[in-house]
Amino acid sequence: MIMEIITAVKGFKDILPGEAGKWQYVEEQARKIFTAFGCLEIRIPILEKTDLFARGIGEATDIVEKEMYTFRDRGADLITLRPEATASIIRAYLEHHLYAADPVAKLYTIGPMFRRERPQKGRYRQFHQLDVEILGYEDARIDAEVILMLIHFLKSVGLKSPQLELNSLGCPSCRPSFRESILQFLQGKEGDLCEDCQRRISTNPLRVFDCKMEGCKHIIAQAPVIQDFLCGGCRDHFAEVLASLAVFDIAYTINPRMVRGLDYYARTTFEITTDFLGAQNAIVGGGRYDGLIRDLGGPDIPGIGFAIGFERLLAMMPADQCDDFIKPPALFIAALGTEAQKFAYQLCNRFRMQGIPTEMDYTAKGLKSQMKRADRLKCRKVLIIGDREIEAQQADLRDMQTGEQVKVTLDNPEEWKDRI
């Protein structure tokens, strides 16, 4: 009987050793930079109660409506594989009363998210995000600071020209009047809108701005823009964000038609896109969510954050940034014969315990094939031991780049281990 190999679930990808080094590099870079900006790591569960996302992200969003992995936990609560990190971070912040000791919390997390969409380039059902959330500051300088950190990070991993788009979505005191005027504007034009947008009029009219259908884009081009409806507070706030960005010469374009797919955003929102990546061109999305913590049952504390699409970021990193993440072993021990193998086995593991990455071959093959393996592993040096060498307590240490060989003593490896 032929056994069929079990494959991974659709949209779920393996990160193979060849690419894992790249992941580690980007993660390290992120930790370094986020830490310098005062962020602390938080690790949160992958499963949450479904209500958290329904309340946090918004019932009418696509994510909640049709993309979540939701199931019943053995007949108990409805639980969901997290589709994003913000709601979970705020849940943890509230659950552990982090705001009691200090309302300000600057947090980051790195991990997998899950959305059941049709996979394509730059879009997987399990994907990873680098997520930063700054809670407790309303100051517009924080908005700019977050963006500064983000762009600094993106450039540090080799991203050539991140394009920053900005908008302000207003707040609960000014958005209703904007919403009203949009509804008025769309009145009578329903017939010219696509099916989805007709539905959006009743669910979330702002999302019509996001539509990519030519007909809808044409109509929306003449629609009123949020900027004209911002209240004094929001207008000042946005102006100060721009002024603070100017301090660091951060280039941006204001996109008054940019709205976001999650309901909780207010005031500053931003997106970073690139044209390298096909249709899925957004690598970062973020913004301010001043009402969210309260909506989730907490005190009225403001917040701002962003999420970077890890896979998309990696896909855009220049090739020369992606090489050489695999560190080859420093030493290969080629051992011929029983005695030499015995000796090699000991020495190999002794070196490893001293932190020297060392490899050997256990199949008793000829020297030629062991050399070949050493070469394939890209080892810098090879120690060649046979019965002759055991007898003489001296072996050849070969430099694989220059081909030079020197005699080293076997009874005292400490003498030459620094030369590996």
Added chain:
RNA sequence: GUGGGUGUAGCUCAGUUGGUUAGAGUGCCGGGUUGUGGCCCCGGAGGUCGAGGGUUCAAAUCCCUUCACUCACCCCA
């Protein structure tokens, strides 16, 4: 959820109007070098041609069904 494209060796791909034993490059194993990698030369292993059905004397090739992958719509990071 809706469209398009592609499935042949581990990988990248050829394969003519249907025709005999399905190929190349690369990788892997071995040899040329009795104990020295890379370059070169020689040899070897490796394929139910995605799966199922149909047409035919004959199917990788034509038809149908199905599955997988992929790109795009949509949505978003």
